[in-house]
Amino acid sequence: MDQAGRTAWPGAPAGPEATLDAEAAELLPFLKQGARADLQTAAAQHILALTGTGPGRAVLAGQAGLLQALAELAAAAAPAPAVARDAARALVNLAADPSLHEQLLAADPGLHARLLGRALDPQWPWADEAAAALANLSREPAPCAALMETLAAAAPGSGLERLVCALCTPGYNARAPLHYLGPLLSNLSQQPAARAFLLDPDRCVVQRLLPLTQYSDSSLRRGGVVGTLRNCCFEHRHHEWLLGPEVDILPFLLLPLAGSEDFSEEEMERLPVDLQYLPPDKQREPDADIRKMLIEAIMLLTATAPGRQQVRDQGTYLILRELHNWEPEPDVQIACEKLIQVLIGDEPECGMENLLEVQVPEDVEQQLQQLDRQEQEQLEQQQRELAGGSKGEGPAPT
């Protein structure tokens, strides 16, 4: 793996750039469609090797013709499987380098649409590679926005809807597990248009993602889904709907954080049904980053007072209390503590349980409202920082 956190396939050490340039140019004829199969295979392998190193990639980036040929090969149905696969993997490596995005798109303007088409094609054997390339591309804001536009412009049923479908349907593509669609969606969910679709109350979209928070086969997919959900939780106006019965997001955020606790009967009844009577072998989410994102998502849901109440009422404190006792990672522990503070703070004093009925003198009332506004602004500022800090995320891919 070359750059940390980016998906890449291994390559070979590079030689001096000038010869590389020339070498690369020489490969172009062999990459064209219709070239001799064995030569094509060798050429593709060579390109893949080049993409494994920084200088190699830079060289390739300068060769628009090569890039275009590569893109075509990666999506072509005709050539030998190894060729398409290597070409696709070369693209993944190239896409991992943000400095190359511009050239890639310049060389092949239809790149996004082509990659999306392949990633979401249930029959395409290299759909994973296409998805990985897209995941890499989407880490940067500009390509991410461009991708979102491409998706939005797609025919109904082919754009984001298809992406969510592919992510949520087990066995969508028999030859590609498509876990990379997780981080792709997570990155896309930073775009307001994506969130608008995901949180459309007239559809059933976000609901389909919820069970994936327990998807044990891939932390990549799981992390992508959790990241998506967390980004969705920034939408204050949707909190009531998210916490309500039509979506019921909270149990799905809490379940990965819960172990097999022996709660009393009374405590158990306070929890959402999904968290009651968990079997003795229940495991918590093993990935610390994902645990942290789950806590962040719940924290976001406590932004409004009604949301806070809902989160409290569903027994969140009980789960977090146990999590805190178990949590080995210090930064996750801190996040946990902060959330617990929000949950147990603000307890009404005796006689003030129903704040609506307390008589507040007018000047005090105004002061309180002022404080409220300030607090809200601070919170939003914090969340903007959180969102900015989490751009181009992805749990460390393998």
Place this chain on the structure above:
Amino acid sequence: MEGSQPDAADDRHMDAFLDKFRSQPYRGGFHEDQWEEEFDKIPLFMKKAPSEVDPKENPDLACLQSIIFDEERSPEEQAKTYKDEGNDYFKEKDYKKAVISYTEGLKKKCVDPDLNAVLYTNRAAAQYYLGNFRSALNDVMAARKLKPHHLKAITRGALCHLELKHFAEAVSWCDEGLHIDAKEKKLLEVRAKADKLKRTEQRDVRKAKLKEKKEQNQNEALLQAIKVRNIRLISEAAGEDEDTASEGLGEIFLDGLSSENPYGARLSLDDRGRLSWPVLFLYPEYAQSDFISAFHEDSRFIDHLMVMFGETPSWDSEQKYCPDNLEVYFEDEDRTELYQVPPKSTLLQVLQHPRYFVKALTPAFLICVGASPFCKNFLQGRKVHRVK
């Protein structure tokens, strides 16, 4: 008929017709006092069709019916008529009749798949409201065979699965429907409901499993406690005494431990690891009995007797059953020999006696008044041992 000018001949006929009524009353009119009923009998003015059409009562209606149900019309037309009839019954909530109509329509085996799909789907709806969910499901599946993307059929199918508590299938059908129309409100609603019910059901399964495990653990602890004390058990059925060391017998007793005995009490273990037994005191002299629901194994017989016989019981006509007079016995399993128990013994001491066998997990003891004629009689001819 042509022309705007009235035919003169017709005019004259009309005049002659009307002139008649100067002398003759018109007989074809309604009767003043029952004109409303008569009105309702004319098919055109009927607000509601009669459920049965009797040709004698209602010749006009019977006539009309024979026209629309004429066998000479095409199967499609006939099927459509039956469909409409079924729909009318459906609107009136007469679901049984609706089912019959739709069935007739389907019997015509017309070649229009849309019409047949609708007939199946509508019949499914009627069956649904009659509570015949499986029949409804069959109809819906038949409808989908003809038209796989028939949204109403899919919705109805999801509703049926919901009623049949097939929550996963209900969600799955909703998803199929939403694939066709992502915003279909009813499907969204049913999906949310089914999903929640599915998760609740999963919770119930987990809860039951946990409870079962807990109970099993408790029962094993009880059995272990009995074993450790070397107390001999006998089931109701078994005729021979067997060691509780044998596994098979242990299982029989585990079952017995779970259920309450007829008196509603069961063997229990307290947090100090001491057992309490449901115990029967039998008074053969008067054929009476007393049931002690929780006789702690470390408590003594005399302690219980003191409390129970603080006042002599109502059946004690001679008023002689006082704690000091009472003698406690148990029979060995062969019911031949008696063993006298010193009242100051604890229950545990007696239960551990090598000849004591606990039957049906409820130890029983015989009590009578020592030196009474009954007691002497009772003991006569039987071997009596004194228990230490």
